[in-house]
Amino acid sequence: AQSVTQPDIHITVSEGASLELRCNYSYGATPYLFWYVQSPGQGLQLLLKYFSGDTLVQGIKGFEAEFKRSQSSFNLRKPSVHWSDAAEYFCAVSDYKLSFGAGTTVTVRA
Amino acid sequence: DGGITQSPKYLFRKEGQNVTLSCEQNLNHDAMYWYRQDPGQGLRLIYYSQIVNDFQKGDIAEGYSVSREKKESFPLTVTSAQKNPTAFYLCASSIDYRGGNTEAFFGQGTRLTVV
Numbered sequence: 001a002q003s004v005t006q007p008d009i010h011i012t013v014s015e016g017a018s019l020e021l022r023c024n025y026s027y028g029a030t031p032y033l034f035w036y037v038q039s040p041g042q043g044l045q046l047l048l049k050y051f052s053g054d055t056l057v058q059g060i061k062g063f064e065a066e067f068k069r070s071q072s073s074f075n076l077r078k079p080s081v082h083w084s085d086a087a088e089y090f091c092a093v094s095d096y097k098l099s100f101g102a103g104t105t106v107t108v109r110a
Numbered sequence: 111d112g113g114i115t116q117s118p119k120y121l122f123r124k125e126g127q128n129v130t131l132s133c134e135q136n137l138n139h140d141a142m143y144w145y146r147q148d149p150g151q152g153l154r155l156i157y158y159s160q161i162v163n164d165f166q167k168g169d170i171a172e173g174y175s176v177s178r179e180k181k182e183s184f185p186l187t188v189t190s191a192q193k194n195p196t197a198f199y200l201c202a203s204s205i206d207y208r209g210g211n212t213e214a215f216f217g218q219g220t221r222l223t224v225v
Contacts, residue, residue: 009150045216090153096160098143100145
């Protein structure tokens with residue numbers, strides 16, 4: 001069965017610093033991978049997705065993610081964090097339905 | 111504007127009562143989903159529907175029921191059999207389920223509290 005692990009429950013980063021959120025997946029075939037962001041009390045917004053092709057994927061809000069099959073990873077990165085990036089981030093894998101990781105909460109300090 | 115509408119945003123229920131959460135989409139999507147979100151547990155799939163008049167149980171379907179009589183609507187009923195219903199409920203839809211193309215679009219959620 002497909003599954004996703006996000007090893008970091010909470011990350012604190014200074015504004016302007018770089019951010020990397022880890023995601024490891026378990027899936028037998030070529031995975032379809034997603035990163036979503038959620039602000040408190042809101043729904044989820046898609047940041048980026050990987051279906052095939054180039055392993056470095058660009059998303060919205062300056063985020064990117066790299067698919068590494070050998071490591072079963074799909075880590076999310078942003079070179080310079082803004083205070084508005086404080087939110088919860090979810091990695092997900094799909095075959096015909098989405099399975100989500102437990103999420104990583106990002107706190108941005110001034 | 112196209113999107114997914116969940117109502118109400120906040121819902122209070124007395125123990126022993128059934129309650130229905132509404133989810134409507136005007137994206138012309140075939141597939142619809144209900145997720146439950148609890149702190150530290152991510153999103154867990156309750157039910158999903160790939161086509162009208164058909165739906166399947168997800169990972170935590172016990173104590174919940176759904177219907178899919180129209181393409182645009184996928185209401186979720188939380189029954190009295192659900193032991194711990196207080197949670198944040200999210201509805202989502204996607205174009206279809208085939209080929210893994212399940213980029214999902216989410217509603218704003220309903221927070222259910224049992225009092």
